[in-house]
Amino acid sequence: GDGERDRENEGDGKGSTSTPQYLAKRSGTKGSRKMYLTYYFPFLNWITQYRWSYLQGDLVAALTMASFYIPMSLSYAENLGHLPPINGLYSFVFNPFVYAFLGTSPQMVVGPEAAGSLLVGTVIRTSVDRGAIGDEDDEMNARVAGVVTGMAGAVIFIAGLTRLGFLDSVLSRPFLRGFISAIGFVILVDQLIPEMGLSKRAKHVGGVGHGSSAAKLVFLGKNIGRAHGLTCGVAFGCFAIIMVCRQLNKHMQPRYPKVAYIPDRFIVVVLAAVFTWRCQWEKKGLAILGNVQSSTGSPFPFRFPFIPSHMEHVREAMSTSFLIALLGFFESSVAAKSLGGGEGRHGEGIQGMPISANRELVALGVANIIGGCFMALPAFGGYGRSKVNASTGGKTPMILQKAVLSAMISVVAYSLIEEAPHDIMFFIGIRGWSELILMLIIFISTVFYSLALGIALGVGLSILQVIRHSTKPRIQILGKVPGTQNQFENAEEHPQTLEFIEGCLIVKIPEPLTFANTGDLKNRLRRLELYGTTAAHPALPRVRAVEHNKNIIFDVHGVTSIDGSGTQVLAEIIDGYVARGERVFFCRVPKQSNQVYKMFERSGIVKRTGGARHFVKSVDEALRMTESETMTEFYRDHPEQDER
Numbered sequence: 209g210d211g212e213r214d215r216e217n218e219g220d221g222k223g224s225t226s227t228p229q230y231l232a233k234r235s236g237t238k239g240s241r242k243m244y245l246t247y248y249f250p251f252l253n254w255i256t257q258y259r260w261s262y263l264q265g266d267l268v269a270a271l272t273m274a275s276f277y278i279p280m281s282l283s284y285a286e287n288l289g290h291l292p293p294i295n296g297l298y299s300f301v302f303n304p305f306v307y308a309f310l311g312t313s314p315q316m317v318v319g320p321e322a323a324g325s326l327l328v329g330t331v332i333r334t335s336v337d338r339g340a341i342g343d344e345d346d347e348m349n350a351r352v353a354g355v356v357t358g359m360a361g362a363v364i365f366i367a368g369l370t371r372l373g374f375l376d377s378v379l380s381r382p383f384l385r386g387f388i389s390a391i392g393f394v395i396l397v398d399q400l401i402p403e404m405g406l407s408k409r410a411k412h413v414g415g416v417g418h419g420s421s422a423a424k425l426v427f428l429g430k431n432i433g434r435a436h437g438l439t440c441g442v443a444f445g446c447f448a449i450i451m452v453c454r455q456l457n458k459h460m461q462p463r464y465p466k467v468a469y470i471p472d473r474f475i476v477v478v479l480a481a482v483f484t485w486r487c488q489w490e491k492k493g494l495a496i497l498g499n500v501q502s503s504t505g506s507p508f509p510f511r512f513p514f515i516p517s518h519m520e521h522v523r524e525a526m527s528t529s530f531l532i533a534l535l536g537f538f539e540s541s542v543a544a545k546s547l548g549g550g551e552g553r554h555g556e557g558i559q560g561m562p563i564s565a566n567r568e569l570v571a572l573g574v575a576n577i578i579g580g581c582f583m584a585l586p587a588f589g590g591y592g593r594s595k596v597n598a599s600t601g602g603k604t605p606m607i608l609q610k611a612v613l614s615a616m617i618s619v620v621a622y623s624l625i626e627e628a629p630h631d632i633m634f635f636i637g638i639r640g641w642s643e644l645i646l647m648l649i650i651f652i653s654t655v656f657y658s659l660a661l662g663i664a665l666g667v668g669l670s671i672l673q674v675i676r677h678s679t680k681p682r683i684q685i686l687g688k689v690p691g692t693q694n695q696f697e698n699a700e701e702h703p704q705t706l707e708f709i710e711g712c713l714i715v716k717i718p719e720p721l722t723f724a725n726t727g728d729l730k731n732r733l734r735r736l737e738l739y740g741t742t743a744a745h746p747a748l749p750r751v752r753a754v755e756h757n758k759n760i761i762f763d764v765h766g767v768t769s770i771d772g773s774g775t776q777v778l779a780e781i782i783d784g785y786v787a788r789g790e791r792v793f794f795c796r797v798p799k800q801s802n803q804v805y806k807m808f809e810r811s812g813i814v815k816r817t818g819g820a821r822h823f824v825k826s827v828d829e830a831l832r833m834t835e836s837e838t839m840t841e842f843y844r845d846h847p848e849q850d851e852r
Contacts, residue, residue: 248567249309249310250309250310250311250312250567251308251309251310277300277319278297278300279473279474279477279612279613279616280473280616280617280620281296281297281299281300281319281320281585282296282297282613283296283613283614283616283617284296284320284321284322284325284585284617285297285320285325285585286613287398287399287402287613287614287617288322288325288326288328288329288395288398288617289325289326289328289329289332289353289585290329290332290333290349291328291329291332291346291349291350291353291583291585292346292349292350295350295353295583295584295585296320296325296584296585298508298579298582298583298584298585299319299320299579299584299585299586299587300319300320300587301584302575302578302579302582302584303318303319303575303576303578303579303584303587304317304318304319304575304587306571306574306575306578306579307571307572307575307589309571310567310570310571310574310575311567311568311571311572311589312564312567312568312571313568313589316540316589317589318540318572318575318587318588318589319587319588320584320585320586320587321536321539321586321587321588322391322392322395322617322620322621322624323388323391323532323535323624324360324532324535324536324585324586324587324588325585325586326391326394326395326398326659327356327528327531327532327659327663328352328353328356328357328528328532328585328586330528330658330659330660331352331353331356331521331524331525331528332349332352332353334524334660335352335521335524338524350509350583351511351513351521351583352521352525353583353584353585354511354513354580354581354582354583354584355513355514355521355522355525355580356521356525356528356529356532356580356586357513357576357579357580357583357584357585357586357587358513358514358576358577358579358580358581359513359522359525359526359529359580360529360530360532360533360536360576360580360586361533361572361573361574361575361576361577361578361579361580361586362514362573362577363529363530363533363573364533364536364537364569364572364573364576365569365570365573365574365576365577366573367533367537367569367573368566368567368568368569368570368571368573369570371566372566372569373564373565373566373568373569374565380643380646380670380673381631381643382631382635382640382643382644382646382647383646383647383650383666383667383669383670384535384538385627385628385631385647386646386647386648386649386650386651386666387650387651387654387662387663387666388624389624389625389628389647389651390650390651390654390655390662391621391624391654391659392621392622392623392624392625393421393621393625393651393654393655394421394654394655394659395617395618395620395621395624396618396621396622396625397421397424397425397428398421398424399614399615399617399618399621400424400428401416401424401427401428402439402443402495402611402614403439403440403443403444403447403611403614403615403618404428404432404435404436404439404440404443405435405436405438405439405440405493405495405611406427406428406431406434406435406436407495409431409434410424410427413427420655420656420657420658421654421655421656422655422656436493436494438489438492438493438494439493439494439495439611442480442489442494442611442612442615443611443612443614443615444615446476446480446611446612446615446616447615447618447619449472449476450472450473450476450615450616450619451619451622453470453472454472454619457470457472473616473619476612476616477612477616480612484496494611495611508582509582509583510581510582511581511582511583512581513580513581527660527663527664528660528663531663531667532586534667536572536586536587536588537568537569537572537588539588539589540568540572540588540589541565541568572588572589575587576588628647631647632644632647635647646666646669649665649669650662650665650666650669653665675724678724678725679724679725679727679728680725680728681717681719681725681726681728681729681732682718682719682725683715683716683717683718683729683732683733683736683742684698684699684700684715684716684718685698685699685700685713685714685715685716685736685740685741686698686699686714686715686716686763686827687699687702687703687706687707687708687714688706688707688708688709689705689706689707690705690706690707693828694826694827694828696714696716696763696827698716699740699741700741700742700743703740708740708756709831710755710756711755711756711758711759711834712756712758712759712760712761712831712834713736713737713752713756713757713759713760713761714761714763714827715733715736715760715761715762715763716762716763716765716766717762717763717764717766717767718765718766719766719767720766720767720768720769720770720774721767721769721770721771721774721775721777721778722769722770722771722773722774723771723772723773723774725774726773726774726777726778727777729777729778729781730777730780730781733781737752737757738750738751738752739751739752740752757790758789758790758791759790759791759793759834760785760790760791760792760793761793761794761795761827761830761831761834762792762793762794762795763795763796763827764794764795764796764797764804765795765796767798767804768798768804769803769804770803770804770807772807775807775808775810775811775813776811778811778813779811779812779813779816782813782816782817783816786816786817791817791818791822791834791837792816792817792818792822793817793822793823793824793830793833793834794808794817794822794823794824794830795823795824795825795826795827795829795830796825796826796827797823800820805823808823821833
């Protein structure tokens, strides 16, 4: 049992202090199985700490969340996802319920987002354009949404099992800002059509409904005279009221924190419904949502998304689902890290729930796979709503004006865009022109062509940046600081203030060597030998004399690890130096018991350089050895000088 393994680890000798059983025993933990169970199923941790005193705050927060986000979820499904509105509600039922059992942040609220909903709508529109489904076929639209949600969940679930919690770092900040701002602009333009009462006309104009934002702007400009006055008044009036309340909340919340619990959007929805009923606006042409029900007639229809008949939709949704997964996990990880594991001040709240990126991936993955089975929209954590500290629920409103829903979505779209000017000014201030160009490319391609192109360009350019950064060797040529004994600095940064040691090329490798960054190592070392810098153009004639490279000194203090490919490339480089009669020294190498030194031994690098005596503790010691060996060779080659 556990006790026997603990005793074995105690007598294990070397390495026993790093075993989980030993550490658990040191901390006084009893019952390691329970410890692991509560770690992988956080529900078992926080439910045992729940107090009745939390109930009042949870109920208030839950009602507030329902009043805010039930109308929003209907809007996301109807206006962005092109789905029956009830499928948006499913995202606030099943996904948060599953996340409550597996998630590591008890305060985070999981639900649909504007960006993910719009991307689902893009897949549905593409399927309609290909003729795979009908434009008005709500049941098939819902099934395609279930496939997209299920695939997004499967992507991050597999990523969690394979411990790829670092994936949220793959997408660069300029890509995220450019893409999210473009999504906000696309949503704003999309919502102008129903806000102006032009939805029916847009369906009869070829290419507008599924066209680019630029095409929709042209359509709006040509048809502005046909706009429905009442619809415009309700939509833009509600938009203005919500924006004013939003600004008041920002200014008042620091002094009056409870202002955040005022459901301004729910109040707007209720007032609009009352006015519609009293003034008979529906008879005057104001479109309403009507009854909210499932497209299949069942309140909770179950359709497994990964069945053979859905394979054509799987292929269509592959890249979009991957991006939804990345964007959703990125926002969720930001929210989880900001909220923490639930601990409040002075030990209040849920304790002992550390945030784990990999467990978050598993929790969100399972939640979206199950949500996909019920054809829900993709749902992830959002910091804005998670600050309320609750999960959601509630009944479906029956009288909702589509213009009001569009106005609420426009507010969300505005919030996606409003941070872009700050980021643009920041990058201008630091002269980050490459970041600004990336943002501009993604924004223009998304707005003037399609979301698919924006996705492809953004992800492709971000991955290229990561690959370029990881494959670029950061080797440096070192020069001695005048007046010091053992102080060396990068000679490429301060060439005029450093001393260069005659007959020696001192090269610093400040990073681990892997297959990724050793591919170009030979070429960059060659440039150092020829020009004394890696920035020189290879067409230039040789600058450094051959005599300056008789002794090659590698400072490998930064090489904390090395793989087989890196070792092979380095061995080939050493062979080239030895074949040309150049001496090679290594300084500040890890201890002989270290994996790096063992790789040097196994590959023959130690033997080829002259044995362990060429592996020294400092650059200065290596320089003294070069002088000693130079003198020895000189007297060996000129014995008459030795006799004198």
